[in-house]
Amino acid sequence: MHRFFVIILISLICADAFAAGIYLRGRGHFSELVITGIADRIISVSKGSDMLAVESSTPLSGIDGGRINDPFIRSIAVNGRILTISLFPGNDYTVNTSGKDFKLVVAKKKQTDNIKTGYGIEQPVASKDMVQIEDTEMEAALGRLDGLIASRNYTDAMNLAESIVKSGKNNYYKQEAMFRQGLIYLYTGKDNYNNYVFASQLFDNFLKQYPDSFRKKDAMIKSAEAKELAQLYNEAIFAYNNVIKSLRAPDVIKTAYERIADIYTEMGKYKDAIETRRQIIEKFRSEEGPQNSRIGMLQARMKDYDLAYSSFLTVMNSGVELNKLGPEVLYTMADVFENKSQDDTARALYERVYSVFPSSKEADMSAYRSAMILKKTGSPLSVDNRLEFCAKTFQRKKGGMLCSVAYAERHLGKKSSEEWSDYLKGPLTSQDIETRSEAEMLIIRALFSEKRFDEADRKVSEFIKRNYTSEHLPEVYNIRQQILLSKARDAYKKSNYAQAKSITEGLLREYPDTVYKKNALEILQDISFGGIRDKFKAGKYKETVDSLNKYLAENADLVSPGKWLAMLEEAKYFYTKQVFDSKNYNGTIVIAGEYLTSFPNGKNRDNVRKMLEASISNVIGGHYRKQAYIQLVGVYDKNQTTIITSANADFRDRMNSYAAFALYKLGMGDKAQRILDRNKNGKNPYFVLTSLLLGREVQNVDPNIFSAEMMDYLVLELEKKNPDLLIHLLSKYKKDPAYAAKETYALSKGVFDDIKREKMLFDLYMKVDSDPKSRFKGYDEIYLDTGISFFKRNNFDSSVKVLEQFKLIHAARDDKRAEGLYYLGKAYQKMGKADQSRNAFMELMESVPKSVYASAAKAELEDVKWRNSLKN
Structure with a gap:
């Protein structure tokens, strides 16, 4: 490793006549400036981006300032007690005033787009007489260490780094080796998870031992990165926040924010991740579009499609180049727009994913989902073309297989189940449960549509065994229920009622909550209906009525109650006629009364009422003739509704006369008066109330004559019979x-x-x-x-x-x-x-x-x- 030194000695004459030396050491990738003997006199160091000013407690003199031939330091100047050092732009520096000397190390700033920065620069240690000592042996050892790391021989590299750290010869080389130890553990963490933890500990120890090191920035970043890789997420977040607070490089700060957001996402703390990405937008406005796209993805993960939709709309309107957002973001955007029924936009985004990023993991499903949207509005031919393109282009991927399944589903009846089994060979052998199960279900549906119920049922059993965790199991069970129902219907149509009943009851036992319960009950009820209808046809009307009443009481969930009630009405009518024809008038009153109560609007009501009125007339007339007044009033009271509401005026007046007379004979004159001579009590509220309820015309009714209870009764009766009259009465009610x-x-x-x-x-x-x-x-x-x-x-x-x-x-x-x-x-x-x-x-x-x-x-x-x- 080549080194060179430029040593300049300049005398400084201070107020108390102490001598100082200035040393400048250039090493290609950094420069070190040392001023000896003034550290204890420094009051402050003011730092700027390209300049720093050192203030001394005593004036400085005797220095010739000016430009310096150095790639990092531009010039040095002294003005009284202020020493000014100018740097060339694009450099970074550290200052150390510990000990007796002032030390400055300057190097180029790191330019990086991610957290994986390279080696930093460390200041060397000067000897006591300020003559730089370079340890040739250690220099060579560091060179070998860097070579081993570069060749990924981490085992030997770790041994060599450990020997340098333990040698204790020179603090400079020790810290250089210690930093590299952290790097080695970081690089080998993928093979041994614990190495990430050791790496983070080494970088943290490095920062504690060398807080003023020029490698401080790299050590902070690497420590955070190691903690993240070790899944020590809370510690990693804290470490990245330290990077944000301590460093000035915008790219590093932005990346630290993004790592924090990614960690929160990994932890499932989507709200914290969103807030972190919003902080990025606040600090880096140019990131608004990309960050909002990530925020939209997080909101989509939270299933908050309204917020995600709003975020993605902001992205779409931001002018950001969509392709730069990547396939995952575009796919999520499409999913959200589809969720919000913005089908055209969603389809365009899906198409962008598979056309621009055909090799992405989202490409095949994008093609499939675009086809499903096109299915809503596109022509059949365009949909088929899209499905065939998707199936062919992504035939080995899930989306392509789903497209082939969708295509087969659209044309299911055009081929036999055997032909579709051959066409769907890929999906049928897919390792993806969803894809395979949908293909298998398609074959089951094909067999079912061909009425090959036994084969379809076998396929269903195989499906349940193979795909017991499939989300499509409900649909498979649904098909099995349809198969059983179809078999029962076939048996019923062939009049094999015992078999139809057995299959249907088995269906209800196996699937008590089946969606086809109505259909199954309809078969069972039709079987029961047929048996009871045979009794009716045989003229066994009482047995028919009893059987119907029992069945209706035990089966509240009738599928077609109308036909049961129609048969009950007919049976009761013929039973009434049967009893009336036998001149059993008391029996007729009971049975006819039951008919009219059950079927007030029945189609035989007029005939039944005639039989009822005739029976009442016969019984009351008989009691009248026998002077059995108590019995007469009893029959009248029991049937007064029939009498009062009768359309036969002669019958009504005659029965009233009989009753009034009986009441008179029994000493109930007032009651007789209310029956026979109602008009004479026109202002009596009871008369008016009764008249109103019977629909009789009463002039100038004053509702304030009624009590609260009577008014309640009047409202209850008139709200359906005569709401206009009731509204009129209420408008006059002042009480x-x-x-x-x-x-x-x-x-x-x-x-x-x-x-x-x-x-x-x-x-x-x-x-x-x-x-x-x-x-x-x-x-x-x-x-x-x-x-x-x-x-x-x-x-x-x-x-x-x-x-x-x-x-x-x-x-x-x-x-x-x-x-x-x-x-x-x-x-x-x-x-x-x-x-x-x-x-x-x-x-x-x-x-x-x-x-x-x-x-x-x-x-x-x-x-x-x-x-x-x-x-x-």
């Missing part, structure tokens, strides 16, 4: 305004006439707004519905007014508030009041972030932002 308002509001929800409902809501709104007594729990929803109604009628001014009131009244952070804020924002938007609209939407997203209206509000804001960007 409890809040009750009236509440029930009117409930009725408004069933009004489908928009104009009519709008008027009801407006009247209610004016009422509750002006009369506090009319306010009930939940009255604030009237404001909401009214505001929305105004909005839908394009009355935006009124909508805003009412919805602003609703917002003040309804403080709960729920979906109602979210709905109100959403329509408030929309109304302001329609009015052109962008700030108020944005405020409403922002308040919605902040107060009810999980509401569906929050998503809608976010979409509105993004749409406005997009439109504004178009204008700009």
